[in-house]
Amino acid sequence: MHPAITVQSLGKRFRCYTRHHSRTIMEAALAGWRGVRSNDYFWALRDVSFTVAPGEMLGVVGRNGAGKSTLLRLLGRVGRPDEGNIVLNGRVGALLDLGAGFHTDLTGRENVFVNAVVAGLLQREVRRQFDSIVEFAEIAQFIDNPIRTYSTGMMMRLAFSVAVHTHPAILLVDEHLSVGDQAFQNKCLDRIAQMKAEGCAVVLISHNAKQIEELCDRAIWLNQGRIWAEGEADTVVEQYRGAMGAVSPSEELTQ
Ligand SMILES: Nc1ncnc2c1ncn2[C@@H]1O[C@H](COP(=O)(O)OP(=O)(O)OP(=O)(O)O)[C@@H](O)[C@H]1O
Secondary structure: OOOOEEEEEEEEEEEEEEEOOOOOHHHHHHHOOOOEEEEEEEEEEEEEEEEEOOOOEEEEEOOOOOOHHHHHHHHOOOOOOOEEEEEEOOOEEEEOOOOOOOOOOOEHHHHHHHHHHHHOOOHHHHHHHHHHHHHHHOOHHHOOOEHHHOOHHHHHHHHHHHHHHOOOOEEEEOHHHHHOOHHHHHHHHHHHHHHHHOOOEEEEEOOEHHHHHHHOOEEEEEEOOEEEEEEEHHHHHHHHHHHHOOOOOOOEOOO
16 A cells, blocks of 8 residues: 655755844844844754555654644645655645634635645535535534634634545644544544555644554654654653653643
8 A cells, every 4th residue: 555645865955044143344244233144054853754554644753843744734735845745645634833824814614715726626626515514513603704803723624624625645743633522632633543554544743642552543743854763652752751851641742
């Protein structure tokens, strides 16, 4: 069976800005009035390779700034790698940067159509699924309000609901799931488990070690943009937890 996701030697670099200390008037003028310039790059991801099979859930752990969201964005085709490549087999449903796919002046209803069509559904398929999308998100009362009036939780509900109703072969879920209240988070996690059982490949970023242990088959630990450890989810989480000095299995790994 072909992997749903194949990532090979992936690298992404960003500019690094440093304060410039001008020695001459000419240097100061060239450096600009803020004295801040971009003089270098740093690698937010480097040499990252892994596969995810259909029906498999991969957890991604790592400290703040380790490169987790950058990895998920590249998998969701937001931005381009500077090195390596990604092969995705099938439609991708993504809960990435909150609200990024939404047009704030359009209503919830209009955004459902725009997002679902962009994700690959035909208009008539969206019409057929519309009630189910709104019902899952539990925001029927506000569906004709502009998105700019939505709370972050409401946006997440709608974004998640659209993503899962496009019947993706690959589901990308970042930490924004945690802006939902506990009941809604549980509902999302149940839905993710159901999709996984039906053959969907899932990549889940979470600072909640327990969540990764319970839900994921395998995990990777990113450290400064590189894979530090990979393997069975509970083994990797245990190593990560040990390195972070966490003591309780339910402890949130937010360091
Ligand atoms: N557009 C960008 N321009 C410059 N640097 C960026 C950009 N996006 C991310 N970075 C940098 O890349 C590194 C990895 O960021 P990323 O958001 O992927 O980390 P993360 O593991 O998701 O962190 P967190 O757990 O805090 O969400 C960080 O140093 C971040 O500052």
